[in-house]
Amino acid sequence: xxxxxLIVDDxxxxxxxxxxxxxxxxxxxxxxxxxxxxxxACQLLRQEWVDVILTDINMPVMNGEQFVLQLKxxxxxxxxxxxxxxxxxxxxRIRRMLSLGASGYVTKPFxxxxxxxxxxxxxxxxxx
Amino acid sequence: MGEELQSEIxxxxxxxxxxxMFFAELTEGSEWPDSPGEPQLCARARFxxxxxxxxxxxxxxxxxxxxxxxxxxxxxxEGLSDAQVGDVVCELANMICGSVLSRLExxxxxxxxxxxxxxxxxxxxxGQDGSPAVSRILELANGRVEVSLRLDxxx
Numbered sequence: 001x002x003x004x005x006l007i008v009d010d011x012x013x014x015x016x017x018x019x020x021x022x023x024x025x026x027x028x029x030x031x032x033x034x035x036x037x038x039x040x041a042c043q044l045l046r047q048e049w050v051d052v053i054l055t056d057i058n059m060p061v062m063n064g065e066q067f068v069l070q071l072k073x074x075x076x077x078x079x080x081x082x083x084x085x086x087x088x089x090x091x092x093r094i095r096r097m098l099s100l101g102a103s104g105y106v107t108k109p110f111x112x113x114x115x116x117x118x119x120x121x122x123x124x125x126x127x128x
Numbered sequence: 129m130g131e132e133l134q135s136e137i138x139x140x141x142x143x144x145x146x147x148x149m150f151f152a153e154l155t156e157g158s159e160w161p162d163s164p165g166e167p168q169l170c171a172r173a174r175f176x177x178x179x180x181x182x183x184x185x186x187x188x189x190x191x192x193x194x195x196x197x198x199x200x201x202x203x204x205x206e207g208l209s210d211a212q213v214g215d216v217v218c219e220l221a222n223m224i225c226g227s228v229l230s231r232l233e234x235x236x237x238x239x240x241x242x243x244x245x246x247x248x249x250x251x252x253x254x255g256q257d258g259s260p261a262v263s264r265i266l267e268l269a270n271g272r273v274e275v276s277l278r279l280d281x282x283x
Contacts, residue, residue, distance in 0.1 A: 010242065011222070013200060013215040017149070020201045058240055087226020092237045107230070108223050109148035 038067025177238030191271025
């Protein structure tokens with residue numbers, strides 16, 4: 001089964017790298033959508049379904065915390081698993097994002113295997 | 129926290145980011161060679177936390193273009209726009225800053241404001257207001273990068 005992924009990050013370079021890392025990691029990727037902040041992601045999700053979302057925290061307009069909070073309040077979209085991809089590796093931030101409803105957390109820098117592993121974990125799939 | 133420990137954290141964080149995400153091989157550098165007229169890119173990331181401060185990064189423009197191509201997986205580095213190269217340099221500063229702060233402030237949260245490119249000069253401009261800044265130079269295969277960190281004085 002191939003998956004549709006949404007990457008939310010205000011850095012075009014980071015979005016590009018995450019997309020490339022997902023591809024080279026061997027993750028079964030069907031489509032990769034992008035948004036530059038939470039509000040843009042919310043607008044996109046009204047038109048397109050995705051299986052999993054990767055989001056940064058520090059973004060303009062709507063940051064990662066606000067985005068996760070809004071998403072989890074939505075009856076339909078709230079079921080989409082969210083993995084936070086951030087430079088912030090502090091326990092306080094990780095606990096905060098998980099308490100808001102994020103399903104996973106990957107800290108930058110990361111190896112492709114780490115991102116793939118977290119994606120597969122939150123999607124409930126694994127290698128036999 | 130002493131400057132020696134800050135300096136060690138700075139070097140460790142920069143090395144981890146460059147090796148993991150930029151596929152760079154590094155050696156410790158000593159001094160920034162005097163190359164008048166060599167174009168450079170400088171990125172500055174301000175952060176708020178406990179403590180707050182600034183991280184600056186300086187890199188020769190040609191080195192920045194090479195690592196941007198490696199980061200983005202571009203086959204031809206000359207095909208990258210200046211904006212793409214600048215975005216990658218800012219993202220490098222962002223990741224190093226986050227890695228440093230996660231080591232410095234592992235009990236409390238912090239916020240990194242979007243890094244910005246600043247006009248050339250020494251990356252030691254992290255200490256431009258007169259407060260002390262620690263800096264490290266790392267040698268890459270085709271150039272070097274300098275990172276500097278200034279922590280605000282807690283009043």
